């Protein structure tokens with residue numbers, strides 16, 4: 001339900017002059033809703049008509065100016081909308097910007113989206129130096145819809161405004177001041193008085209009464225604007241080829257520069273409305289809320305537990321994963337004890353961490369000074385002596401169950417009794433790892449994705465014995481190191497790898513049936529994945545792919561597809577990107593090109609599989625290839641839900657996006673599946689099952705939902721209530 005309001009206080013200063021302070025009150029981020037706008041319009045009318053009020057200061061409650069329009073209201077019609085008898089854009093243009101009394105925005109905390117648009121319609125803006133300002137609407141598949149596309153270029157110039165809108169890049173108050181978006185910086189304590197004074201100075205014509213929409217001084221000529229905008233179009237097409245909204249945003253900006261701000265505003269309203277109704281926007285808004293819901297775990301985060309502070313973490317194993325995890329931790333101010341088995345491995349681990357940090361500096365994500373400080377937080381060790389006072393250990397050695405068991409026994413001996421004992425295993429059962437300890441309640445999975453310092457997901461795995469406190473602590477750690485957590489239960493492959501094991505298997509099955517493997521990679525990349533399944537196998541390495549494949553075969557023998565393709569390439573030392581020879585060959589710059597040797601292995605694998613190409617395989621379109629790879633993933637995701645490995649379908653959407661690179665503008669694996677319908681997926685799987693065997697057999701969860709007409713993502717109680 002929509003909520004929110006504004007409050008107005010008319011304060012008479014020592015100078016005897018009255019200023020109206022209007023405050024947006026809609027916690028937690030003071031989002032704009034139609035209720036807020038109705039209340040704002042009412043207060044504006046009063047402030048503009050009252051003779052005693054000389055100027056207006058606009059602000060937000062609790063140190064947050066405004067986080068933008070209420071996103072939750074986008075997809076639901078509201079009766080409040082009808083009660084606001086002008087559009088939000090008209091309100092800004094006529095009441096705020098066109099008002100007969102000056103308004104100054106006093107910005108603390110954040111001014112995002114509609115919040116910044118509101119501020120830009122004011123006659124001046126004052127902020128704190130750390131305030132966050134931006135127009136991140138494109139992240140939601142929409143464009144700014146309250147004049148942002150027109151006013152931002154007029155305040156900060158075209159190139160910077162494009163960067164802020166197209167890349168959804170927000171800036172701090174200090175930078176905003178240097179760009180001219182903010183007129184003056186004030187401390188949080190002085191902000192309101194400084195804004196009041198500024199507003200009165202405007203009223204007294206001691207400062208300019210600036211109407212942003214009419215400014216042209218920062219706009220380039222039409223010719224120059226077209227060149228800049230065309231360049232931006234090319235970049236947008238390259239970076240996000242499957243979505244329209246960045247291009248629409250550029251068109252709307254262009255309209256305002258070429259045909260004037262009124263034409264720009266009209267086009268903005270029309271396009272914003274159309275985009276709000278698009279599937280892309282629905283998907284991205286789903287992702288926004290799903291991401292926030294992921295850290296809310298029923299029975300864990302709602303029972304009043306307070307996270308304990310994790311200040312010092314030990315990592316066992318300084319390989320690729322261990323050093324990546326260490327990088328993520330020290331970059332976020334957590335002290336790390338990195339343990340290896342000998343000097344040589346330890347030095348290699350520390351060097352890898354240094355290299356990771358140097359890459360961050362090169363990309364501008366960290367300063368040289370920040371890197372120095374982070375490295376001071378890394379201590380390399382060969383023994384367990386320094387483990388005594390760590391808050392948590394993350395074991396990150398090779399996937400060897402008995403070695404892990406031994407390490408967990410050692411950890412139990414050396415660490416404090418309340419130290420969290422986590423493993424970064426991607427497949428091994430947690431019960432097995434902790435079998436020889438008496439510490440089952442503090443054992444959990446902290447599964448990072450490679451490269452751990454970059455990938456945004458942390459899969460937190462719990463067993464029935466893991467204490468809720470440990471899960472709460474891990475959720476807090478995830479937040480500190482800026483990862484999105486998903487909490488799942490224990491099983492082979494947990495949620496992410498388990499869901500996706502049929503993906504590469506389906507790809508290999510298709511190749512064995514006669515499909516060109518490079519065509520599969522291309523179709524999947526065009527669908528929006530960062531790379532195709534064969535390029536992914538190369539990246540992961542054939543050794544790892546074969547080992548995890550064997551695990552799945554052992555756990556799920558009836559639905560695994562077994563091929564000789566990878567084992568026979570592995571036999572000939574074709575191991576993937578690490579050896580520069582896999583399905584692709586790699587040059588010195590790691591550029592991939594097709595490996596001419598692959599044909600002979602494919603030929604052999606086809607021969608051994610005994611399949612003969614059929615007419616259906618010959619006629620497959622790229623869309624069919626996408627479905628044949630992803631519907632088995634959807635099927636496995638259904639099993640993961642059915643078995644309670646994951647408690648919310650939206651967690652699997654987030655896991656697929658952040659762990660596997662599934663395109664966020666498709667909303668995640670199950671959200672995407674639901675756009676096609678359970679019945680369609682069921683009938684496609686059934687057809688392939690009849691033709692190509694049990695690998696495609698739909699699971700009970702999917703069958704039941706297809707028969708009863710439920711979507712895959714709906715909670716069953718919710719689904720039942722629809723009956």
Ligand SMILES: C[C@H](O)CC(=O)SCCNC(=O)CCNC(=O)[C@H](O)C(C)(C)COP(=O)(O)OP(=O)(O)OC[C@H]1O[C@@H](n2cnc3c(N)ncnc32)[C@H](O)[C@@H]1OP(=O)(O)O
Nearest residue numbers: 029031067068069070071072112113114136144145146292
């Ligand atoms: C017409 C206009 O052009 C259209 C618009 O304005 S569209 C909206 C543009 N604004 C945005 O995109 C901002 C989206 N929000 C954010 O980026 C971040 O939430 C933030 C930077 C504001 C705050 O981040 P942070 O402090 O980490 O808190 P975060 O957990 O993300 O959000 C706190 C709560 O506010 C909610 N929230 C944040 N912004 C919201 C918004 N614009 N509408 C509705 N709810 C919002 C979140 O869902 C969350 O709710 P929960 O506690 O129930 O899970």
